[in-house]
Amino acid sequence: MNQNELNPDASPQAAYGARLRRLRKERGWTQADLAERMGYSSVHISGVENGKKFPTSRFSKAVDVAFGLVGTADAFEREYREIKHGSLLEGFPEYVKYEGRAVEIRQFEIGIIPGLLQTPEYARELADSAVRRGAITPEQAEESISFLAERQAVLVRSRPPMVFVTMDESCIRRPVGGPSVMDAQLARLIEFAEMPNTLLQVAPYEIGARRTLNLPVNLLMMPDRSLIFYAESQAQGHLDRDSASVMPMLTAYHQLQAESLSQAASVAMIEQLRKGTP
Numbered sequence: 001m002n003q004n005e006l007n008p009d010a011s012p013q014a015a016y017g018a019r020l021r022r023l024r025k026e027r028g029w030t031q032a033d034l035a036e037r038m039g040y041s042s043v044h045i046s047g048v049e050n051g052k053k054f055p056t057s058r059f060s061k062a063v064d065v066a067f068g069l070v071g072t073a074d075a076f077e078r079e080y081r082e083i084k085h086g087s088l089l090e091g092f093p094e095y096v097k098y099e100g101r102a103v104e105i106r107q108f109e110i111g112i113i114p115g116l117l118q119t120p121e122y123a124r125e126l127a128d129s130a131v132r133r134g135a136i137t138p139e140q141a142e143e144s145i146s147f148l149a150e151r152q153a154v155l156v157r158s159r160p161p162m163v164f165v166t167m168d169e170s171c172i173r174r175p176v177g178g179p180s181v182m183d184a185q186l187a188r189l190i191e192f193a194e195m196p197n198t199l200l201q202v203a204p205y206e207i208g209a210r211r212t213l214n215l216p217v218n219l220l221m222m223p224d225r226s227l228i229f230y231a232e233s234q235a236q237g238h239l240d241r242d243s244a245s246v247m248p249m250l251t252a253y254h255q256l257q258a259e260s261l262s263q264a265a266s267v268a269m270i271e272q273l274r275k276g277t278p
Contacts, residue, residue: 013139014051016079021049023067038062054139055080092237095218095230096147100154102161102228104221106253108203108213110168112176113185115148116155117165117192122185123148125177155195165192166201166253166260168211172270186274193267202266207259212252219250 024034024045031042031049038045039062047053055063060080064070070077099105107114113122127141136144154161172189175182193200203211218230229246230239240246261269 012079013054016055016076017049017051019079020045020063020076024049027067034066037066054142092230092232095220095228095237095239096151098220098222098228099151099218101222102154102220103223104162104164105154106164106166106217106219106250108166108168108217108253108256109171110214110216111170111174113171113189114165114167116152116163117189118148119181119185119188120145120149121181122176125181160197162197162199164199164201164253164257166203166256168203169205169269172202172273183274186270189270190267193263200263200266201257201260202269203256203260204269210259212256212259217249217253219246219253 024031029037031045035042035045038059040059044053044059048055048059055076057077057080060076061070063076064072067076069075105116107116112126115123118126123145127136127144130136131138131141155163172186176185189200192198215231220228220230222228226241227243227246227250228239228241229249230237231249232238260266
């Protein structure tokens with residue numbers, strides 16, 4: 001079959017395909033040989049090697065079995081995860097690992113609905129917009145949506161954490177998608193507020209300079225009562241486990257909650273928006 005000459009430095013996906021081809025040839029296998037060992041078609045193998053088909057977790061695990069790389073530092077499953085998280089800010093994949101085990105989650109967001117509370121349609125609008133801007137690839141958009149669904153599972157696990165969410169008023173007033181997308185998203189916020197392990201508050205515009213946080217913030221309390229702080233800017237994320245720097249952020253979060261609307265008042269504001277009332 002004709003083979004494209006891939007530049008492994010062009011993208012993580014190209015590097016994945018080039019390495020797959022190199023290891024296959026080192027073993028003297030054709031694409032059909034590898035396909036038979038993996039349970040895929042030779043056309044699928046060719047697509048991944050040429051960088052035209054995005055590798056999946058299942059595909060990567062099958063590659064590792066075929067090449068004897070399961071559990072090694074060179075595993076394709078490991079490389080796939082690096083590609084999968086390539087559009088995520090530094091520190092965020094590590095934060096998510098802790099989020100899945102936390103007993104308390106505190107979040108503050110500006111401008112958009114926090115990820116844990118996003119509907120699939122709302123998340124899709126954000127991802128598609130990022131693709132149109134060229135910020136991420138269509139494949140990364142799909143992975144980010146799947147990754148978000150995995151994160152949201154924390155809310156329905158057998159022993160769910162207590163989740164405190166404080167949103168700047170801009171989160172609920174900024175339109176994302178059409179009216180139906182926003183209506184469903186606002187309805188989702190009301191459902192979240194009704195859960196027994198949640199607290200939803202809106203930080204209204206009127207608090208002005210009394211808003212103690214100016215960037216999105218995530219605070220976790222782990223089973224051993226230790227605290228983890230994660231915050232991000234447009235370009236980078238930062239994870240901190242040092243109590244000396246995390247405790248002031250927790251204090252700032254509590255101060256913000258005190259200035260914000262109660263959950264009842266927050267839900268009333270959201271319901272007014274759904275009715276089209278200013």
